[in-house]
Every structure is written in C-alpha cells, then in structure tokens.
Amino acid sequence: MMGLSRYMFWQLFVGLALVASALTCVVWLTQSLRFVDLIVNSGLSAGTFVFLTGLMMPNFLTIILPVSLFAIITFTYHRMIMDRELVVMRAAGLGQMALAKPAILLSLVIVAIGYLLSTYIVPTSYAQFRALKWDARYNFSHVLLREGTFNDVSRGITVYVRERTDDGQLLGIMAHIEKNDLRSETWLAERGALVENDDGARVVMFNGSRQEFTNDNKQLTILYFDQSVLDLDPPTEQGEVRHREPRERSMSELYNLDTTGLDENGIGKYKVETHRRLAFPWSALGFAMIALSVLISGAFTRRGEGKRVFIAVLLAAGYQGAMLAILNAAAKNEALFPAVYAITLAPIALGLIVLLLPRLFMGRVSRSPSVPRSGTPA
Structure with a gap:
C-alpha cells in the first residue's frame, strides 16, 4: 500500500x-x-x-x-x-x-x-x-541622458543632448524648465557634463546662454555665460518618502x-x-x-x-x-x-x-x- x-x-x-x-x-x-x-x-x-x-x-x-x-x-x-x-x-x-x-x-x-x-x-x-x-x-546615478532624445529627467525638466563622448562629455545641450505657469527657462550650451553629489544631480555647462520667458508681461531675458550649473530637481519636490x-x-x-x-x-x-x-x-x-x-x-x-x-x-x-x-x-x-x-x-x-x-x-x-x-x- x-x-x-x-x-x-x-x-x-x-x-x-x-x-x-x-x-x-x-x-x-x-x-x-x-x-x-x-x-x-x-x-x-x-x-x-x-x-x-x-x-x-x-x-x-x-x-x-x-x-x-x-x-x-x-x-x-x-x-x-x-x-x-x-x-x-x-x-x-x-x-x-x-x-x-x-x-x-x-x-x-x-x-x-x-x-x-x-x-x-x-x-x-x-x-x-x-x-x-x-x-x-x-535615481540619477542610473539615468543616462541619451543622445538625440528629449529626456524627461524630472517633473518640469526636459534635457536634450546632441552627442555623448566616450569620456562622458555632453555636446550640444538644450534644457527646458517649466518653473510654474508664470515663467519658463531654456538653457543652451556647447558642452557640459553630468555631475552627482549628496544633494542630487546637476549638469555643468560651458559656453552657453539662459533664456527666461515671463508669461504675464511677455518679456524675454537672455543671460550668456562661460560656465553655469543646472540643478536637476528630484521628483519628490516636497521631500515625500516613497509610499510602501x-x-x-x-x-x-x-x-x-x-x-x-x-x-x-x-x-x-x-x-x-x-x-x-x-x-x-x-x-x-x-x-x-x-x-x-x-x-x-x-x-x-x-x-x-x-x-x-x-x-x-x-x-x-x-x-x-x-x-x-x-x-x-x-x-x-x-x-x-x-x-x-x-x-x-x-x-x-x-x-x-x-x-x-x-x-x-x-x-x-x-x-x-x-x-x-x-x-x-x-
């Protein structure tokens, strides 16, 4: 049996x-x-x-x-x-x-x-x-700004990179930032690099300009720079913890x-x-x-x-x-x-x-x- x-x-x-x-x-x-x-x-x-x-x-x-x-x-x-x-x-x-x-x-x-x-x-x-x-x-440590593509890296920030070199440089950078309904910014730079620190990720740009447009008075302001830094805000803007x-x-x-x-x-x-x-x-x-x-x-x-x-x-x-x-x-x-x-x-x-x-x-x-x-x- x-x-x-x-x-x-x-x-x-x-x-x-x-x-x-x-x-x-x-x-x-x-x-x-x-x-x-x-x-x-x-x-x-x-x-x-x-x-x-x-x-x-x-x-x-x-x-x-x-x-x-x-x-x-x-x-x-x-x-x-x-x-x-x-x-x-x-x-x-x-x-x-x-x-x-x-x-x-x-x-x-x-x-x-x-x-x-x-x-x-x-x-x-x-x-x-x-x-x-x-x-x-x-997490920006994993984000690669792909060349030839508009990358939505966080809320309200879109970054375009024409080319990435083997040593990590970014060529032909354009970034568009929607601050709020009242104003927006457009960044242009010949070259730059993605840098990380404890506060988050940022793009260091060289030889470029920042265009700020105000919607209420339709005013455009242009600032030229030799070097500037663009902070990429994390998606949890209010410091919220991931819901479990x-x-x-x-x-x-x-x-x-x-x-x-x-x-x-x-x-x-x-x-x-x-x-x-x-x-x-x-x-x-x-x-x-x-x-x-x-x-x-x-x-x-x-x-x-x-x-x-x-x-x-x-x-x-x-x-x-x-x-x-x-x-x-x-x-x-x-x-x-x-x-x-x-x-x-x-x-x-x-x-x-x-x-x-x-x-x-x-x-x-x-x-x-x-x-x-x-x-x-x-």
Whole structure:
C-alpha cells in the first residue's frame, strides 16, 4: 500500500513541478515586457533587468502553486481513472482517503511553502522590487541622458543632448524648465557634463546662454555665460518618502500599523492584507479537495469522467473568484474578515465530508459497476 501511495505522490510531484515551472516562465515573460521601456530609458544592464523581474516571481507563485496543484491533481487522477489504475487500487483495498492521501500530503507541502512565501519571501522581495524600480526610474546615478532624445529627467525638466563622448562629455545641450505657469527657462550650451553629489544631480555647462520667458508681461531675458550649473530637481519636490504598499510590509509592520496619513479605505487594505496572508495559503488544500471530492467520489467508469473534470474546473474557478471578491469587500468592511477564512476553508471541510462519508457505504461502492463483467462491454 505504501508503494502505491509513493507512486501516486511521485506522479503528482513531478507533474506539479513541470506545470508550475511552465506557468512561472509564461508569467515572467508577460510581466517582464512591462519593464523593457524602463530598462532601456534608464540604461540598466541585462543582469539588473533579470534581477528586477525575478523579484516579482514570489508574489505570483502564491497564485501559481495552488492553481498548478489543482491542474495536476485533476489531470493525474483523471488519467489513472481512464487507465483503470484507481480501479485496481480500490479493488486492492484502498479506500477514499487512502487514494486521496498522496494529493493531500502534497497539498500540505504547498500550504507550508505558501506560508513561507506570503509571510516572509513576498514582502521582502516585493519591497526590494519596488525600491529598485524607484531607484531605476528616479535615481540619477542610473539615468543616462541619451543622445538625440528629449529626456524627461524630472517633473518640469526636459534635457536634450546632441552627442555623448566616450569620456562622458555632453555636446550640444538644450534644457527646458517649466518653473510654474508664470515663467519658463531654456538653457543652451556647447558642452557640459553630468555631475552627482549628496544633494542630487546637476549638469555643468560651458559656453552657453539662459533664456527666461515671463508669461504675464511677455518679456524675454537672455543671460550668456562661460560656465553655469543646472540643478536637476528630484521628483519628490516636497521631500515625500516613497509610499510602501501593503504587500511590501512585514507581518510585524501590519500588526503594528502606523495609520498616519492613511484614510479609512487605506487602513482597510492594510488590515485585509494580514488576513489574506494567514488564510490564503490554505487555498492549495481547498483546490486539492475540490478536485479529489469530484473525481474519486463514487464509482469509477469510463463514461462521465469528462463531465466530472468540467464540474471540478467550474468549482475551482468559482472558488478563486469568491476569494478575490471577499478580499475586495473585506477591505471596505472589517466585519467581513471572518468570511475570508470561511470561504478559504469551506472546500476543505466539504471535501473531507465527501471523502469520508462513502466509507460508511463501501459495500455499495464495491458493488458499483466499476469493473465490467466478462463478455459485457465497458
């Protein structure tokens, strides 16, 4: 009996690894396309691009693993039913729970991995992803003023460079600055260089002019200079700190939430994130129970198995939709927090009932037309 359980467990494990790997590659490819423009404009290396997109993957794995588990359990058990393997195992004395045991054990492994992902790995990796993305977009140490292009380096400042030399000089510089609705400035220089310090980035210009235009009196003022400095203001003009989303907060930060500057809706999103991390890892076992209770309950026949698979897929889709819907609703109404756990655990409880109750009627199941009589077509 243990050999049969190990055989089934290995079939499920290998299938899960293949399906999860394939889905992860597809998700990585689709998500990485969103950041191609950011990498090109910021001049980051290919290694940084791979690292940046790789930091997103733990967040998607929390969804990919349960869905992959459901898919491989449904496929494996359906194949074993059609090949009569489960019929033989049941005839050898394996009951409902014995047949479901390998899938349940693998589901518990995914539940443990889900807790590790949601409580530690995802907040850490997503925080690094957001920080690196912010740094790549706004930190001037990574910004390359591309030649022949109008570069929007910060709010209200556009810089054009005709050519960049190998030693870092900028030739043919033009910068346009919108101070406010009342006046604007246009800088022109023969050459210059991008310089960084603790206060930010600036362009040192040589042999140029600064034209200031005032909108109210339509006055143009021109100042010629041999050397001047143009400060590139950072995007956070008021010294604001980057907003940290609920997904990048640690569990301790969510438990001891600082509500300063958050409205009621914002507080609800942070609170529901805590309950999502505690409840949703159990969705892996919920998906497994949906597949098991539909496929291996009752007699095994070659007829109607496709209908069972279709019903299992519909139930799984409804389960996933219900979990997402209750999250959105609970973020606006704290009274719905218990419903997050109720919806997540409901398929587990119902699946156990479906799998355990037939043990009271094993005689009836054993007499079901699972194996055709000799001379009688299946």
